[in-house]
Amino acid sequence: MPETAPLRSAFYISDSTAITAETLGHSLLTQFEGVHFRQLRIPFVNSAEKAREAASRIEQAAREDGSRPIVFTTLVEPELNRILRGSPGFCISLFETFIAPLEAELGVKSTHTIGRSHSFNDNSDYQDRLEAINFALAHDDGVTMSGLDEANVILVGVSRCGKTPTSIYLAMQFGIKAANYPLIPEDFERGHLPDGLERFRQRMFGLTIQPERLQKIRNERRPNSRYAALDNCRYEVAEAERLMRREGIRWLDSSTKSIEEISTTIMQEIQLERNSF
Amino acid sequence: MPETAPLRSAFYISDSTAITAETLGHSLLTQFEGVHFRQLRIPFVNSAEKAREAASRIEQAAREDGSRPIVFTTLVEPELNRILRGSPGFCISLFETFIAPLEAELGVKSTHTIGRSHSFNDNSDYQDRLEAINFALAHDDGVTMSGLDEANVILVGVSRCGKTPTSIYLAMQFGIKAANYPLIPEDFERGHLPDGLERFRQRMFGLTIQPERLQKIRNERRPNSRYAALDNCRYEVAEAERLMRREGIRWLDSSTKSIEEISTTIMQEIQLERNSF
Numbered sequence: 382m383p384e385t386a387p388l389r390s391a392f393y394i395s396d397s398t399a400i401t402a403e404t405l406g407h408s409l410l411t412q413f414e415g416v417h418f419r420q421l422r423i424p425f426v427n428s429a430e431k432a433r434e435a436a437s438r439i440e441q442a443a444r445e446d447g448s449r450p451i452v453f454t455t456l457v458e459p460e461l462n463r464i465l466r467g468s469p470g471f472c473i474s475l476f477e478t479f480i481a482p483l484e485a486e487l488g489v490k491s492t493h494t495i496g497r498s499h500s501f502n503d504n505s506d507y508q509d510r511l512e513a514i515n516f517a518l519a520h521d522d523g524v525t526m527s528g529l530d531e532a533n534v535i536l537v538g539v540s541r542c543g544k545t546p547t548s549i550y551l552a553m554q555f556g557i558k559a560a561n562y563p564l565i566p567e568d569f570e571r572g573h574l575p576d577g578l579e580r581f582r583q584r585m586f587g588l589t590i591q592p593e594r595l596q597k598i599r600n601e602r603r604p605n606s607r608y609a610a611l612d613n614c615r616y617e618v619a620e621a622e623r624l625m626r627r628e629g630i631r632w633l634d635s636s637t638k639s640i641e642e643i644s645t646t647i648m649q650e651i652q653l654e655r656n657s658f
Numbered sequence: 659m660p661e662t663a664p665l666r667s668a669f670y671i672s673d674s675t676a677i678t679a680e681t682l683g684h685s686l687l688t689q690f691e692g693v694h695f696r697q698l699r700i701p702f703v704n705s706a707e708k709a710r711e712a713a714s715r716i717e718q719a720a721r722e723d724g725s726r727p728i729v730f731t732t733l734v735e736p737e738l739n740r741i742l743r744g745s746p747g748f749c750i751s752l753f754e755t756f757i758a759p760l761e762a763e764l765g766v767k768s769t770h771t772i773g774r775s776h777s778f779n780d781n782s783d784y785q786d787r788l789e790a791i792n793f794a795l796a797h798d799d800g801v802t803m804s805g806l807d808e809a810n811v812i813l814v815g816v817s818r819c820g821k822t823p824t825s826i827y828l829a830m831q832f833g834i835k836a837a838n839y840p841l842i843p844e845d846f847e848r849g850h851l852p853d854g855l856e857r858f859r860q861r862m863f864g865l866t867i868q869p870e871r872l873q874k875i876r877n878e879r880r881p882n883s884r885y886a887a888l889d890n891c892r893y894e895v896a897e898a899e900r901l902m903r904r905e906g907i908r909w910l911d912s913s914t915k916s917i918e919e920i921s922t923t924i925m926q927e928i929q930l931e932r933n934s935f
Contacts, residue, residue, distance in 0.1 A: 389764065398922040400831070401685040407935055408678040408732065408775035409756055412768035422932075424922045451763065455685065471763045479686055479750055486728065486748045487666065491689035498685035499918035507916065514823050521795075546791050546830075553823075553830055553917075554677070639784065640830075641776035645675040645701045655699075658684055 390442035390450035391418045392470065394435055396457060398499045399424040405475060406453030418451075432461040436468035443469040457493050506556070506657040513552035513559075513656065520560035521545055526577045529560055533653055535581055536561040537625070538588035539617045540608075541598050543635040543643060547588070550640045555648070556657030569620035574628055586647050587625040587632030592618050594636045667719035667727035668695045669747065671712055673734060675776045676701040682752060683730030695728075709738040713745035720746040734770050783833070783934040790829035790836075790933065797837035798822055803854045806837055810930055812858055813838040814902070815865035816894045817885075818875045820912040820920060824865070827917045832925070833934030846897035851905055863924050864902040864909030869895050871913045 391410060393403035399422045410418050419442075423435045442450045452470035456462050462474050480491050501507065519525065520532065522545065529535065534551070536544045536559060544561035551557040562578060574582070592614040599609035607613055625632050631650055635643050647653070668687060670680035676699045687695050696719075700712045719727045729747035733739050739751050757768050778784065796802065797809065799822065806812065811828070813821040813836060821838035828834040839855060851859070869891040876886035884890055902909050908927055912920050924930070 398918045400918055400922070401681050404678050404681045404775075405752060409753065409760060411775055412734070412753075412757060412771065413760070413764055413766050414769050415766050416764055422922075424926060449763065451760070457689070473756055473759070475682060476686065476689075478755065480689060482750070483686060483690070483728070486726070487690055487693055489690050489692050492691050494689065498681075498688055499916055501914050501916040501919060511823060514826065518795075518798075518822070545795070546788060549791065549826060550830060553827060637778050639776055639778040640788075641675045641677055642778060645677070645699075649701060 387415070387448070388417050388419060388446055389448055390439075390446055391420045392435070392439060392442075392450055392452045393420070393422045393454075394426050394452060394465065395424055395455045396427040396461070397424065397455075399455070400499050402453045402455040402475060406451075406473070409453075410451070419446075426456065426461060427458075429460060429464060432456075432464040436464055436470075439465070439468040439470040455498075510552070510556040510657040513556045514549070516558040516560070517548040517552040521548065523562040529578075529581055531558055532560040532581070532584060533558045533656075534647060534651060535559070535578070535585045536588060536647075537564055537585055537621075537630065538632070538635075539564055539590070539595065539614075539621045541595060541602070542588045542590040543640070544588055546640050547635075547643050547647070550644050551647070554641075554644065555653075555655035557648070557653055557655065564617075564621045564624060566617070566620075568624060569617075572624070572627075574624075579628075582628060582630065584651070585628075585630045586651055587621070587630045588635045588643070589618060589622055589625075589632050590634065591636040664692070664725070665694050665696060665723055666725055667716075667723055668697045669712070669716060669719075669727055669729045670697070670699045670731075671703050671729060671742065672701055672732045673704040673738070674701065674732075676732070677776050679730045679732040679752060683728075683750070686730075687728070696723075703733065703738060706737060706741060709733075709741035713741055713747075716742070716745040716747040732775075787829070787833040787934040790833045791826070793835040793837070794825040794829040798825065800839040806855075806858055808835055809837040809858070809861060810835045810933075811924060811928060812836070812855075812862045813865060813924075814841055814862055814898075814907065815909070815912075816841055816867070816872070816891075816898045818872060818879065819865045819867040820917070821865055823917050824912075824920050824924070827921050828924070831918075831921065832930075832932035834925070834930055834932065841894075841898045841901060843894070843897075845901060846894075849901070849904075851901075856905075859905060859907065861928070862905075862907045863928055864898070864907045865912045865920070866895060866899055866902075866909050867911065868913040 393399045393406050395402050439450050450470045452472045454474050455476050466472050540563050548559040548561045551559040595614040596611045670676045670683050672679050703712050716727050727747045729749045731751050732753050743749050817840050825836035825838045828836040872891040873888045
């Protein structure tokens with residue numbers, strides 16, 4: 382980004398966490414490469430007073446930047462949206478834009494309830510998600526085989542290929558119970574999966590990684606170690622792929638994929654549905 | 659939800675993970691209480707062939723449901739959107755709706771690059787996020803005090819009040835380095851924080867919880883234990899609050915808040931900005 386790139390402020394404003402407004406707004410802004418955005422989230426704007434406070438922060442940013450801030454809102458209350466539209470911001474009201482057409486299509490009035498999407502629900506959905514997070518932590522890095530029959534998926538692969546963050550993301554975002562199990566030299570020498578693990582083969586999914594990238598990641602953790610040496614990374618990756626091929630375990634290369642892409646691909650490949658929202 | 663609630667299919671379709679489309683779409687649908695939605699995500703629709711496959715899934719759902727499916731897309735390619743609009747779905751194209759007005763406002767053409775938002779970037783942002791996840795795991799449950807000076811926030815509170823999922827969410831969603839430290843009977847008897855921890859007081863944030871809710875959560879983990887007994891939960895919560903008050907640590911009650919709400923509130927209270935997208 383050159384220093385001379387124009388600066389624009391972008392606000393994400395909601396009566397709840399503003400995570401939805403931020404997710405879509407940020408996604409839209411990534412389409413504009415030549416502009417540098419200063420992004421600010423203003424959550425819990427659930428009264429006229431807080432909306433006026435937000436409006437004056439927008440006004441201040443407009444003065445400082447010398448340009449109109451972009452404002453993404455998921456406010457349900459028309460009155461609060463009206464207050465923000467009175468500011469100098471360029472307002473994109475996500476709910477106002479789509480709620481009316483959806484009401485017409487569904488033939489149902491919306492409830493106009495604030496903060497439904499990321500709010501606390503003492504329901505089984507939310508409990509499932511917390512339970513999945515606990516499950517991922519309890520079944521990280523092959524800590525235990527007990528309870529593995531509850532796993533929706535068991536990720537396997539060499540150390541540092543992305544199993545742990547993927548397991549946690551699957552739990553956090555989708556309520557999926559993901560265990561993960563490292564493939565280590567003992568597995569390669571034995572030539573097959575550990576005995577307790579074999580019966581779960583159908584639920585396994587492998588991650589592999591380019592040896593050069595693995596070397597870089599391991600080297601940050603244990604600089605100049607045998608563990609991080611390129612020839613060792615090459616050996617482990619080749620052996621892990623050989624083992625997975627022999628065992629009929631599907632896998633993907635995580636080297637150039639985000640946690641979101643890895644998780645989404647796994648769900649698609651083994652037809653996992655999300656367990657919670 | 660009564661059995662007779664009308665059923666509608668809802669599709670979230672994108673050239674990338676479809677997480678953005680799903681986040682906003684789901685958020686809009688939570689505003690319609692009387693309708694039961696069967697929600698389906700179709701990611702990686704990045705060719706005309708895949709768009710046609712998606713269109714026929716929409717068509718099939720329309721036939722089965724006897725109603726038009728609602729289709730949320732974040733497709734960048736106009737041609738792929740066009741193919742989906744040829745299906746019987748009620749299409750809400752999030753990018754098409756907002757990209758043109760944003761181009762006009764910013765005076766810049768969008769890059770029309772697919773999958774920018776949740777894709778892999780070998781940049782410092784993404785590395786920061788992975789590092790934050792590793793940090794949260796390494797500093798969970800007071801495992802170690804080493805490296806605590808790197809923490810953006812240190813969560814404290816009694817066992818099972820929500821510290822671990824919150825720490826991980828802060829890391830995963832915002833790239834924030836969050837450690838967490840349990841307050842235990844020894845801390846209550848001593849009457850102040852452990853010595854190594856006191857110098858981080860400014861970065862601490864407390865979670866508390868209603869004793870009745872704590873009992874329920876602990877009882878699932880260790881049924882009928884002293885640990886889960888209501889009088890013990892009452893004692894621990896009261897002592898933890900007393901300790902936090904004495905030490906000048908701000909706190910919130912997690913009992914009726916989601917992980918997203920807790921995290922957002924903490925960031926607002928101690929003015930933490932996100933470190934990564």
